[in-house]
Amino acid sequence: MSSVITGEAVVLELRPAAFGARFLSALIDIVLQLVVLVLVFLAFAGALGGAMDAALTRTVVIVALLLVLVGLPVTVETLTRGKSLGRLVMGLRIVRDDGGSIRFRHAFIRGMVAVLEIYILAGSLAFVVAIFNERSKRVGDVLAGTYSMRERYIRQSPVLALAPPHLQQWVLLADMARLPDSLGRRLATFSSQAPRMTVTARRTLAVDLANETSTYVSPAPPLGTTPEEFLQAVTAQRRERDYSRLSAQRERLNAASARLHKLPFSQ
Helix, strand or coil: CEEEECCCCCEEEECECCHHHHHHHHHHHHHHHHHHHHHHHHHHHHHHCCCCCHHHHHHHHHHHHHHHHHHHHHHHHHHHCCCCHHHHHHCEEEEECCCCECCHHHHHHHHHHHHHHHHHCCCHHHHHHHHCCCCCCCHHHHHHCEEEEECCCCCCCCCCCCCCHHHHHHHHHCEECCCCHHHHHHHHHHHHHHHHCCHHHHHHHHHHHHHHHHHHEECCCCCCCCHHHHHHHHHHHHHHHHHHHHHHHHHHHHHHHHHHHHCCCCC
């Protein structure tokens, strides 16, 4: 994942497409272009019948190649701001290096260079350049200042810690002081990453966090409570109390706003 800072100081997290996804999207586009090219040749042959001589045939071939291999992808990318059928299937989009939408200039450079690196050289140049580029750029992307970005990705739902059943009564009565922000962030990080940690690392970190958190919680949890169960209960209760506090503040603000609107303002 790469980050781009906009002019408004907003950080955008952009996900460059993997090489495999780019390869499949390009393969779909190439197959489609070849099908269109065959249809164009058949249309010309049907329209001209047997009147095509060698010179006219060469002209038709050159025009058809330019229209289908350059004109078609450039037009589609310009109108759709970096889309194509293959990218639509794979959930990709071509964007500028700063994360913005591409324009005709970017699409034209990519289309012209694609004739060399993809068709004339059978994709060998594009393959070599892409595998050694962190954003899987081909030569056309390097020259145009673009890359392929993933638009679709699996969003992982946040893992919400729940108090173990045998600690629910204790945690409701426990006195919890405000935790330092750094400790609160570490607890949230541990809650989300614990399932992916090794058993030893998970146990060690849970013990360290439980020892640090216990100084802000009274009384101590019942005997037999594991460090991770203690952390789950504290994290869940902090979330519930924060939510209740914010809800109460919102209700007070709404009530105050309603009273202000009822006052007889006069000039």
